[in-house]
Amino acid sequence: MKIITVALRVLDQDRALRFYTESLGFTVTEDIDLGEMRWLTVTPPGQPDFNVLLERVGPPFVDEDSAKHLDELVAKGFGGTLFLEVEDIRATFDALVDKGVEVVQEPMERFYGIDAAIRDDSGNQLRIMQPADTGIPWPEGSMGAERAQAAAS
């Protein structure tokens, strides 16, 4: 068994499509008009068998009132969260900032690596992490550099 697709509620599929392809570098896997809904999936560059469904559903699948509540929650920032892993968080983060994305958290050193957080155009959070062992050197004087030095000596 494996996960092939997860659904992420977005507020506007065209806008989300631009965000995930142009800002984040995902590619579109399927964009199909099913009549009552548009099946729109994107896949990250490093994982071609994993898809994110940029979902926009209302009646008849979700009643109007609930759909409105869901949209409000997404806009508040309490919708979905994706956890992404990259090789070089600082390069990735700087490129995203250059593209004008909303920043939630600048890159910060944690015990498990360096992580940062941004939002997609709907308000969903994307936490982006560079794990501690990618081989990209830690910044001088950081906890990670000290640990690496201690481990080497």
Place this chain on the structure above:
Amino acid sequence: MTPEQIAHLRRAKDLVDRSYADPLDVVALAGHAHMSPAHFARRFKEAFGESPHQYVLTRRVERAQELLRNTDATVTDVCFEVGFQSLGSFSSAFRRVTGSTPTAYRATAIGLPPTIPGCWAALWTRPVGRGAGMEKPGASGRG
């Protein structure tokens, strides 16, 4: 509220989460959300359950808790590090949010290792108010 209006509030909230140690007042936050201060304060509370001012204090206390738990910085250092201007305002906000003093909190928290990523710990362990002074004791629903 429309999703667009809510998004303005969210951006102001994200600014607090990011820049909690800076001097943040309602006027500045309202400007960030493109709203008048009174309108902003009312809408923010409607959306997130506490006033912008209270949210700033709660965020600072939550960051202080992390520093008290995971570093050996003094209570005074922690106080200024997270953006409080005086020990008095730090202690009273800390007590209001956690029900404990910074020193007592540290004593009970010592030796508890971080078992989950800090970012999620921050969301999951974000303090909810109790005791006098909070508008909605025990209110939850964040994160």
